[in-house]
Amino acid sequence: xxxxxxxxxxxxxxxxxxxxxxxxxxxxxxxxxxxxxxxxxxxxxxxxxxxxxxxxxxxxxxxxxxxxxxxxxxxxxxxxxxxxxxxxxxxxxxxxxxxxxxxxxxxxxxxxxxxxxxxxxxxxxxxxxxxxxxxxxxxxxxxxxxxxxxxxxxxxxxxxxxxxxxxxxxxxxxxxxxxxxxxxxxxxxxxxxxxxxxxxxxxxxxxxxxxxxxxxxxxxxxxxxxxxxxxxxxxxxxxxxxxxxxxxxxxxxxxxxxxxxxxxxxxxxxxxxxxxxxxxxxxxxxxxxxxxxxxxxxxxxxxxxxxxxxxxxxx
Numbered sequence: 254x255x256x257x258x259x260x261x262x263x264x265x266x267x268x269x270x271x272x273x274x275x276x277x278x279x280x281x282x283x284x285x286x287x288x289x290x291x292x293x294x295x296x297x298x299x300x301x302x303x304x305x306x307x308x309x310x311x312x313x314x315x316x317x318x319x320x321x322x323x324x325x326x327x328x329x330x331x332x333x334x335x336x337x338x339x340x341x342x343x344x345x346x347x348x349x350x351x352x353x354x355x356x357x358x359x360x361x362x363x364x365x366x367x368x369x370x371x372x373x374x375x376x377x378x379x380x381x382x383x384x385x386x387x388x389x390x391x392x393x394x395x396x397x398x399x400x401x402x403x404x405x406x407x408x409x410x411x412x413x414x415x416x417x418x419x420x421x422x423x424x425x426x427x428x429x430x431x432x433x434x435x436x437x438x439x440x441x442x443x444x445x446x447x448x449x450x451x452x453x454x455x456x457x458x459x460x461x462x463x464x465x466x467x468x469x470x471x472x473x474x475x476x477x478x479x480x481x482x483x484x485x486x487x488x489x490x491x492x493x494x495x496x497x498x499x500x501x502x503x504x505x506x507x508x509x510x511x512x513x514x515x516x517x518x519x520x521x522x523x524x525x526x527x528x529x530x531x532x533x534x535x536x537x538x539x540x541x542x543x544x545x546x547x548x549x550x551x552x553x554x555x556x557x558x559x560x561x562x563x564x565x566x567x568x
Contacts, residue, residue, distance in 0.1 A: 266297035266451045267331050267342060267418030269318060274327035276313055286475055287313050290522025291327070293470070295419075300445065300452040302462035305472030306554060310523055311455045314472075315421045318453060319343045331419060341367050344417035348424040350404040352396040358407045359383060359392040365414030382410040385447060386440065402433040406440065413448060422454045426461065438464055442534055459550050463530055463543045471553050473525040526553055 274291040277284045288310040295301055303311050316322040317329055320338040329336040331343065344365065352361045359379050366375045383389045386406040391399055399407070405425060412420060426434045438461065445452065456462050462469045528550065531542050 265418065266299075266449050268297050268333075269293075269295035269419060269451060269453075270328075270330045271318075272328045272330075274317065274324045274329060276310065276317060276322070277325045286325075288317075288324075288523045289475055291524050293524065293527075295451055295453065297418075297451055298449045299468070300454065300466045301468050301470060302454045302456055302466035303470045303472060304456060304459060304462050304550060304554070305470075305525075306474045306477070308476065309472040309474040311472060312423055315345065315423050315453060315455055318419065319345050319421050321345075341415045342418045343421060344412040344415055344419075345421040345423065346408050346412040346425050348427045350396070350401075350408040352404055352407060352411075354396050357393050357395055358388055358399065358403075361396070361407055362410045362414055365411035367415045378414060379410075382413055385413075385444060386410045400433075402429055402437065405429060405437060409441070409444065413444065413450075416448070417450055419451045419453065422452065424455055424457065427457065434458075434461070439535065441465065459547050459554075460538065460543075462550075463546055464536055464538055465534070466530055469528045469530060469546075469550065470524060471526040471528065471550060472523050475523060 271291050271293045274288060275286060276288040277286040303314060305311055313322065317324055318336055320336045320340050320343065362379050362382055363375055366378060383392050386409060388403060388406055391403060396404055426437045429437060442465065454465060528546060530546065532540065536543065
């Protein structure tokens with residue numbers, strides 16, 4: 254890639270398509286399928302959250318889209334091109350910041366710059382990102398000298414350094430305390446408004462998914478002992494109807510109405526349900542529509558008794 258004198262270009266958000274994706278791993282007991290029959294489109298600029306019980310393939314799905322693994326069958330494309338490893342079009346941030354302890358915060362962020370970026374352009378981009386995530390004052394500090402929330406902000410900045418078309422987040426806020434996690438939610442939305450990109454977020458926190466996402470994907474564990482329970486509250490006919498938001502009011506990217514604004518149940522494969530989330534962001538966490546959706550998703554996860562203050566799925 255030729256070096257550029259200018260800062261890296263702001264690339265448009267990417268469109269992701271998964272078609273009949275399956276991932277099977279060899280084991281001592283024989284082949285074990287983790288993901289099966291996953292077909293899905295992610296619209297440019299959309300935020301999609303993935304929830305599901307342990308072992309259902311959430312992180313595997315993320316790795317497949319990021320090109321860190323390959324499907325056993327089916328296809329994954331980004332803007333019509335096959336997903337591949339080391340592609341500057343995608344970037345991943347994990348639950349652990351994974352910063353290099355001997356480098357400063359600014360130097361860690363610079364590691365995410367596209368290959369071939371010239372020094373002046375890279376320095377400008379790093380300064381821009383540090384300002385975006387509120388870390389300008391910590392640019393010269395090392396990871397051991399900053400808090401967990403600050404380290405996670407640095408990790409997000411590093412992932413954004415290459416201006417990815419698709420940002421993949423694997424439980425990025427799971428290790429943070431509750432207050433810091435809430436602040437990181439708003440920071441992610443601020444970043445998304447400032448530099449829109451397509452986001453796929455894996456989380457164990459149902460409330461986090463509903464606050465951030467345009468749609469929530471509920472995955473099932475293909476090897477669970479019992480089938481997913483069917484309960485009346487798990488069948489949401491008109492999302493948000495009790496709050497005056499009908500299904501047609503579900504928001505897509507940038508608050509626009511989506512055509513597929515009703516929940517979709519899938520009888521087979523890993524994708525158990527696709528649930529659009531109503532209302533434009535930022536949302537009222539206490540809205541009745543979100544409370545109903547939260548109950549429905551927890552029912553789908555097999556959590557039958559819900560503490561109003563408990564938001565993480567415990568499967």
